[in-house]
Amino acid sequence: MNKPKVWVSRPIFPDIVDRLRPHFEVRAESDEHAFTPADRAARLADADAAIVGLAERIDAQTIAAAPRLRFVANLGVGYNNLDLDALTAAGIGASNTPDVLTETVADYAWALLLAAARRVGEAERWLRQGHWQGFRFDGWLGADVHGKTLGILGMGRIGQAIARRAAGFRSRVIYHNRSRLEPGLELDCGATYVDKATLLAESDHLVLVLPFTPQTRHAIGAAELAAMKPTATLVNIARGGIVDDAALARALADGTIASAALDVFEGEPSVHPGLLHLENIVLSPHIASASRDTRRDMAALAVDNVLAAFGHGPHAGRPPSILNPGVLADA
Numbered sequence: 001m002n003k004p005k006v007w008v009s010r011p012i013f014p015d016i017v018d019r020l021r022p023h024f025e026v027r028a029e030s031d032e033h034a035f036t037p038a039d040r041a042a043r044l045a046d047a048d049a050a051i052v053g054l055a056e057r058i059d060a061q062t063i064a065a066a067p068r069l070r071f072v073a074n075l076g077v078g079y080n081n082l083d084l085d086a087l088t089a090a091g092i093g094a095s096n097t098p099d100v101l102t103e104t105v106a107d108y109a110w111a112l113l114l115a116a117a118r119r120v121g122e123a124e125r126w127l128r129q130g131h132w133q134g135f136r137f138d139g140w141l142g143a144d145v146h147g148k149t150l151g152i153l154g155m156g157r158i159g160q161a162i163a164r165r166a167a168g169f170r171s172r173v174i175y176h177n178r179s180r181l182e183p184g185l186e187l188d189c190g191a192t193y194v195d196k197a198t199l200l201a202e203s204d205h206l207v208l209v210l211p212f213t214p215q216t217r218h219a220i221g222a223a224e225l226a227a228m229k230p231t232a233t234l235v236n237i238a239r240g241g242i243v244d245d246a247a248l249a250r251a252l253a254d255g256t257i258a259s260a261a262l263d264v265f266e267g268e269p270s271v272h273p274g275l276l277h278l279e280n281i282v283l284s285p286h287i288a289s290a291s292r293d294t295r296r297d298m299a300a301l302a303v304d305n306v307l308a309a310f311g312h313g314p315h316a317g318r319p320p321s322i323l324n325p326g327v328l329a330d331a
C-alpha cells in the first residue's frame with residue numbers, strides 16, 4: 001500500500017522529520033524560502049498532510065487545490081495563516097504548537113522590554129561606530145523597568161508567563177483581555193484586570209500578546225499611542241498588524257512615546273521604512289520562540305500531531321494540540 005504523503009514546508013530538524021518516514025512519504029524542503037501560491041499549490045496537490053509555518057497561508061483556495069489533504073500542522077501557536085473555518089468545512093484537521101513555546105516567548109518579551117527601555121541596541125550601535133570617548137554620567141539615560149507598572153494586552157498563556165516574571169522586578173502588573181482571568185489565575189500572575197483606556201494611561205511599559213484577528217488589527221494606532229505615557233515603552237511580540245506601524249513610527253519620532261521593540265511587523269519580512277531609521281526602537285526578525293530547545297519542541301509537537309492524525313505514535317487518533325477536534329470525531 002502506498003504511504004500517505006506529507007509536505008514539510010521548511011527545514012525543521014532532520015532527526016524529527018525522520019520520525020515521519022516509517023509511515024509517510026516525506027517531501028521536506030531543505031531551505032527556507034517564500035513559496036508563491038502556485039509553488040504551494042503544486043506541493044500540496046498530492047499531499048495528505050502538511051507541516052507549515054506562518055508564511056504559508058492555507059485558505060479556501062489552497063484547500064480547493066489540495067484534494068487529498070487531511071491534516072495541517074502549523075509551526076506556531078498563532079495560526080492566523082490558517083483559515084480554520086475553511087479547513088473544518090473541508091474535513092481537514094489542523095493543529096498549532098501551544099505551551100511548548102510559552103516560557104521562551106515570555107523570556108524574549110522581557111529581553112525586548114529591557115533592551116528598549118534601557119537603550120541597549122542604540123548604545124551598542126553607537127559604541128561599535130567608535131563614538132565612545134569616555135564615561136558620561138548623564139549619558140544614555142533610559143527608563144527603569146523594575147518597580148514600574150507593566151501593562152499586558154492579551155492575557156493568554158504567554159501573557160500570564162510574562163506577568164509571572166514581573167514578581168522578580170517588583171512591578172505592578174495590569175492587564176486587559178477579552179475575558180477576565182479566574183481569580184486564582186489572577187492571583188498566580190499577580191495581575192489586576194483593567195479596561196483598555198486604563199491600561200494605556202497607566203502602563204509605564206506595555207506588552208502586546210494578543211492573537212491577530214480582524215478585531216485586533218490596529219488595536220494600537222495613533223489614538224492609543226497618544227493615550228500612553230510619553231515615557232512609555234511598547235513591545236509587540238504578538239503579530240504584525242496589531243500595531244499600526246506607520247502611526248508607531250510617527251509616535252516614536254515625535255516623542256508621543258519614548259521607545260518600542262517589535263519582533264513582528266505588518267507585511268513582514270518588509271519593515272515599515274519609517275521604523276528603520278529610528279534609534280529609539282529595537283527591531284528583531286520574528287524570533288521570540290527561537291531558542292534551540294523550543295524550536296525542537298515545536299517541530300516535535302507538529303510531527304506528533306501529524307502522526308497521531310494518521311493513527312501513529314503515542315497519541316494515535318488524538319492529535320495533542322488539534323484545533324478542530326470535531327473533524328476527527330466526524331471522520
Ligand code: 8YV
Binds near residue numbers: 054077
Ligand atoms: C513562530 C510564532 O516562530 O508561535 C507563533 O505564533 O509566531 C512563532 O513562534 C512562527 O509562527 C513561525 O512559523
